[in-house]
Amino acid sequence: MSRTLHKDVAIIGGGLVGSSAALALRRMGFSVVLLDKGFCGAQASGVNYGGVRRQGRPPEQIALSQRAHAIWPRLMDLIGVDGEFVRSGHLKLARTEAEMASLEAYAARVADLGLDLELIGGIQLREHFPWIAGDVTGASLCAGDGHANPRLVSAAFAHAARHAGVDVLEHTPVSHVEKALDGFHLSAGSSTEIKARFVINSAGAWAGPFAEAFGEPVPLHAIYPSMIVTEPLNVFMNVNIGAEGGGIYARQVERGNCIVGGMRGEPLAEPDFSRPTGSGAVTIMNRAAALFPALRHAYAIRFWSGTEGEMADRNPVIGFSRTTPNLIHAFGFSGAGFQIAPGVGEVLAELVRDGESRTPIQAFAIDRFARTTQGSRADSEPEPQKRETAQ
Amino acid sequence: MALLKRLSRHELPLVPFTLNGEACSGRAGDTVLTAILTQADRLRLSDFSGNPRAGFCQMGACQDCWVLTSSGARIRACSTALETGMDLQTITEPRS
Amino acid sequence: MSDAIRPLIVGAGPAGIRAAQTLVNAGIRPVVIDEAPSSGGQIYRQRLVPDERSAKDLYGSEAAKAIALHGTFARICDRIDYLPETLVWNLRDKAVDVVTGQRTRRIAFSHLILATGATDRVLPFPGWTLPGVFTLGGSQIALKSQGCAIGEKVVFLGSGPLLYLVAWQYMKAGADVAAVLDTAPFSAKFHLLRGLFAQPSVVLRGFRFAAELMARGVAVHFGVQPVRIDGTTRVEGISWRERGKEHRLACDAVGYGFSLRSETQLADLAGCRNIFDARDRAWRPERDSAGRTSVSGVYIAGDGAGIAGADAAELAGERAGLALLDDAGLPVDHARIGVLERKLASIQKFRNVLESAFPFPESWVTSIADDVTLCRCEEIAVGDARAAVRDQGVSELNRLKALTRVGMGRCQGRMCASAAVEVLASACGRSPDAVGRLRAQPPIKPIPLAVAAEGEAA
Numbered sequence: 001m002s003r004t005l006h007k008d009v010a011i012i013g014g015g016l017v018g019s020s021a022a023l024a025l026r027r028m029g030f031s032v033v034l035l036d037k038g039f040c041g042a043q044a045s046g047v048n049y050g051g052v053r054r055q056g057r058p059p060e061q062i063a064l065s066q067r068a069h070a071i072w073p074r075l076m077d078l079i080g081v082d083g084e085f086v087r088s089g090h091l092k093l094a095r096t097e098a099e100m101a102s103l104e105a106y107a108a109r110v111a112d113l114g115l116d117l118e119l120i121g122g123i124q125l126r127e128h129f130p131w132i133a134g135d136v137t138g139a140s141l142c143a144g145d146g147h148a149n150p151r152l153v154s155a156a157f158a159h160a161a162r163h164a165g166v167d168v169l170e171h172t173p174v175s176h177v178e179k180a181l182d183g184f185h186l187s188a189g190s191s192t193e194i195k196a197r198f199v200i201n202s203a204g205a206w207a208g209p210f211a212e213a214f215g216e217p218v219p220l221h222a223i224y225p226s227m228i229v230t231e232p233l234n235v236f237m238n239v240n241i242g243a244e245g246g247g248i249y250a251r252q253v254e255r256g257n258c259i260v261g262g263m264r265g266e267p268l269a270e271p272d273f274s275r276p277t278g279s280g281a282v283t284i285m286n287r288a289a290a291l292f293p294a295l296r297h298a299y300a301i302r303f304w305s306g307t308e309g310e311m312a313d314r315n316p317v318i319g320f321s322r323t324t325p326n327l328i329h330a331f332g333f334s335g336a337g338f339q340i341a342p343g344v345g346e347v348l349a350e351l352v353r354d355g356e357s358r359t360p361i362q363a364f365a366i367d368r369f370a371r372t373t374q375g376s377r378a379d380s381e382p383e384p385q386k387r388e389t390a391q
Numbered sequence: 392m393a394l395l396k397r398l399s400r401h402e403l404p405l406v407p408f409t410l411n412g413e414a415c416s417g418r419a420g421d422t423v424l425t426a427i428l429t430q431a432d433r434l435r436l437s438d439f440s441g442n443p444r445a446g447f448c449q450m451g452a453c454q455d456c457w458v459l460t461s462s463g464a465r466i467r468a469c470s471t472a473l474e475t476g477m478d479l480q481t482i483t484e485p486r487s
Numbered sequence: 488m489s490d491a492i493r494p495l496i497v498g499a500g501p502a503g504i505r506a507a508q509t510l511v512n513a514g515i516r517p518v519v520i521d522e523a524p525s526s527g528g529q530i531y532r533q534r535l536v537p538d539e540r541s542a543k544d545l546y547g548s549e550a551a552k553a554i555a556l557h558g559t560f561a562r563i564c565d566r567i568d569y570l571p572e573t574l575v576w577n578l579r580d581k582a583v584d585v586v587t588g589q590r591t592r593r594i595a596f597s598h599l600i601l602a603t604g605a606t607d608r609v610l611p612f613p614g615w616t617l618p619g620v621f622t623l624g625g626s627q628i629a630l631k632s633q634g635c636a637i638g639e640k641v642v643f644l645g646s647g648p649l650l651y652l653v654a655w656q657y658m659k660a661g662a663d664v665a666a667v668l669d670t671a672p673f674s675a676k677f678h679l680l681r682g683l684f685a686q687p688s689v690v691l692r693g694f695r696f697a698a699e700l701m702a703r704g705v706a707v708h709f710g711v712q713p714v715r716i717d718g719t720t721r722v723e724g725i726s727w728r729e730r731g732k733e734h735r736l737a738c739d740a741v742g743y744g745f746s747l748r749s750e751t752q753l754a755d756l757a758g759c760r761n762i763f764d765a766r767d768r769a770w771r772p773e774r775d776s777a778g779r780t781s782v783s784g785v786y787i788a789g790d791g792a793g794i795a796g797a798d799a800a801e802l803a804g805e806r807a808g809l810a811l812l813d814d815a816g817l818p819v820d821h822a823r824i825g826v827l828e829r830k831l832a833s834i835q836k837f838r839n840v841l842e843s844a845f846p847f848p849e850s851w852v853t854s855i856a857d858d859v860t861l862c863r864c865e866e867i868a869v870g871d872a873r874a875a876v877r878d879q880g881v882s883e884l885n886r887l888k889a890l891t892r893v894g895m896g897r898c899q900g901r902m903c904a905s906a907a908v909e910v911l912a913s914a915c916g917r918s919p920d921a922v923g924r925l926r927a928q929p930p931i932k933p934i935p936l937a938v939a940a941e942g943e944a945a
Contacts, residue, residue: 039886046889151889159879231457231897231933232438234486255439256486269758278577278584278929282591282940289937297463299933301897394619394721394740398660400538400634420536425633432721433618439866443720445618447863447902449625450529451522452606452750454897454933455863465935469625472524472535 002191007033009352010186010196012174012210013203014040017330019157020345021200026164028353034166035188037173041154044204047306049227049249049261050150051240052339053090054115055142060363062113067359068343079160083153090145092242094137099244103140115142131236133293147240147251150338177213179324198326198352205309207331214324216366219312225335226265226276226305228284232256236294248287260288265305276303310334318344318364329366394428394445408477417473424456424468434458434468434481441485492815497575497753498602500528501797502789502804504560506600509808511563513817518568518594520575520585526560528604529624530797532632545631548692577929578756586934592941598784598811601753602804605790607744608905610851614716616863619740623649626742636662638740642725644668644713646845647746648693655696658703665738666706668727670848673709678843685837716741745847747794748905755927757785763920764793766842770924776828778807786811799834802827852909862903864896869910876914884923887911897933900925
């Protein structure tokens with residue numbers, strides 16, 4: 001039995017971006033269908049590291065990140081769970097003088113953007129964070145950052161969207177989407193046809209073909225950030241840890257498990273799923289045991305990895321299509337989407353309602369790649385950005 | 392009070408070890424689980440409710456018999472042979 | 488040809504040993520990896536050091552089989568690469584990651600035979616996490632390997648042939664067996680008469696266990712519905728319901744289990760296709776009568792591929808070894824293959840009889856209260872799982888794990904997944920096969936963070 005749904009907005013991809021947009025749109029009064037090929041939030045949104053971090057983002061992301069920052073403490077009101085969000089602070093370690101200089105330079109660049117970074121010298125660091133071992137030169141602390149449980153947050157956004165009246169169709173992959181005179185036509189699952197005025201492409205690592213279908217090819221490829229989880233331990237790690245130059249990031253949850261990342265997994269034969277590599281996992285485990293003496297005797301009890309879309313310049317694509325009116329893209333968060341996703345959801349809802357957002361998103365336009373390849377941006381080589389492997 | 396009751400192997404050599412700071416002995420061929428549970432009735436407290444646990448499957452599957460050594464190392468009691476001089480600690484304080 | 492293949496066998500129980508022997512006889516040197524310090528698996532587990540007990544004391548009527556199997560392993564030991572006390576914690580791209588003590592390394596293989604065995608299938612009920620409660624398999628290991636009873640006064644509870652075997656072994660060893668509580672009704676045992684023709688010795692042995700227990704004054708109760716294990720810091724007694732009346736018995740230990748469940752994690756990591764085995768109420772790797780899985784070069788034998796017992800494991804191990812040789816283009820004895828397959832088929836038929844005689848306690852799921860611990864690692868209650876179904880519409884097992892942590896702890900679902908399937912299926916109104924299976928993830932058991940990596944071994 002085929003059915004046809006008529007909606008104001010069809011959202012392709014039920015990750016955190018898609019489901020938070022769905023919730024925001026529904027609350028504005030739009031009719032919305034949220035489509036996912038599997039379970040909502042089962043990919044990068046649900047199986048990322050869980051860092052809720054502004055520090056380290058390029059300056060052009062900070063306004064969006066600040067908008068999201070205001071949402072995180074309100075999750076209970078918004079989606080009915082707190083998602084284990086903890087405003088622990090985010091401490092980014094420098095292991096060399098050069099890395100410390102890099103942290104100082106970053107702090108200067110974002111000084112006016114409200115992150116309230118605090119640069120900490122080696123002696124002070126050892127005094128305040130005695131559980132960190134080794135040759136750490138210094139660090140930069142963003143006290144307002146924190147971490148949360150992606151498993152719970154992503155599912156809860158989708159659940160809240162459903163509760164608010166969004167048609168949430170899981171295990172319903174979109175096989176075809178096109179623009180006709182009366183709006184978008186989508187075919188999904190085995191028997192669902194959808195007609196919608198707007199389409200949001202928030203399909204994460206799977207967003208490329210949908211953009212390409214509207215003449216907007218993008219340099220998007222899949223990455224598989226992978227994590228190891230320790231057995232529950234006495235809580236010692238009271239801040240979310242990152243490292244300048246990457247290689248390790250770590251947090252400890254209230255129940256006592258430490259979650260440590262810094263390496264990439266690889267896809268399985270069924271490419272929707274990925275798995276950490278053995279050698280990568282051992283590398284992360286060894287790094288964690290070396291950096292945190294409390295983990296020297298600890299055991300890893302599970303690993304996870306998720307599939308995430310990464311852009312060539314590691315900035316996401318957010319905004320209207322340049323080829324197709326009422327098509328909006330939001331994907332390619334490049335391993336750093338978790339914190340800003342709820343803010344992106346609000347921005348996408350504003351784009352539908354107002355045609356523009358009060359938060360600047362010009363830097364994330366989809367045609368930035370086309371401009372570069374045509375050479376019209378020869379004078380504006382993107383600034384090299386040193387960022388953590390994935391958070 | 393002991394949980395396990397020895398029915399045989401009474402004549403095997405004694406293997407001295409320390410349990411929560413007290414001198415004890417097991418028998419050659421004991422697992423750490425047997426050595427502890429023939430003297431005591433628990434191996435650990437559960438991670439979240441702090442309830443006593445004393446292993447379950449005895450074949451390395453349930454992971455419910457981890458004990459500590461004085462150096463902080465973890466030992467899965469059912470699949471580790473008792474060795475002379477082991478300094479073992481059952482987890483007696485709930486996790487902070 | 489034989490130089491070009493490098494088979495790896497995981498597990499040195501009856502299936503793994505017979506598989507290794509089959510390969511060795513063909514001039515091939517397999518790698519055999521086992522978690523235990525010595526061969527034999529759980530059923531023919533060896534003591535850490537010899538003691539005054541004979542093989543007959545340890546293995547009873549199965550002593551000859553145990554001696555034969557251990558003898559075989561001793562004879563082939565210098566023609567295999569044997570890695571005891573070694574855990575395979577990951578499997579990918581025709582190689583395994585193994586940890587021995589604090590060292591990890593990667594070992595490549597051309598062919599893989601998984602003989603990973605099984606553990607007790609347990610169902611939670613009030614008091615199941617108390618000290619003094621062990622699985623039936625654990626109770627048997629305490630006795631055989633360690634010469635210990637799990638308590639001064641022991642009650643055995645559950646279903647399956649192991650229930651009577653372990654109770655009888657305890658009685659013979661001089662332990663005080665206070666009662667045997669069989670969750671199946673007595674009438675179910677009449678099904679065993681059908682098995683008399685197929686496996687007369689097995690059936691008669693089972694009857695002998697029960698008869699001797701009763702003759703020695705051990706109370707055997709049928710149609711028992713466990714109510715709770717009493718006690719605050721350790722077992723003090725057990726309460727059960729029988730024909731509408733509640734009974735209580737003082738005891739200080741309970742051994743229990745409801746048949747077995749296969750260890751399937753490595754087959755899952757290898758990418759083997761799974762099928763739902765309605766008889767075992769569990770997913771297991773799909774295999775043909777020779778033990779070939781859906782993945783070329785990966786074979787599976789013994790209880791890791793569905794529960795069939797130790798005799799079947801020996802036959803299946805040999806059969807999988809022959810399949811490997813055949814697939815590698817080496818000569819095999821086809822008459823022997825025919826014999827093995829006929830015997831395996833006969834045992835499979837008998838397993839159907841056993842399952843009727845020792846049925847899964849289907850009423851458990853409706854009788855179990857919300858406040859009972861479902862996942863003993865993460866300490867998640869039955870009611871938490873039901874709430875996830877009710878409030879969040881969960882209808883799939885991995886989703887239940889993601890939202891409630893059931894199966895997320897140290898044991899990775901080994902002790903709770905069977906029960907979680909029943910709770911989930913019942914709560915969302917689906918059949919057990921429809922709620923899916925937990926996807927395996929490395930590490931399949933905990934491994935130390937500070938593990939030292941070594942180079943790849945050939």
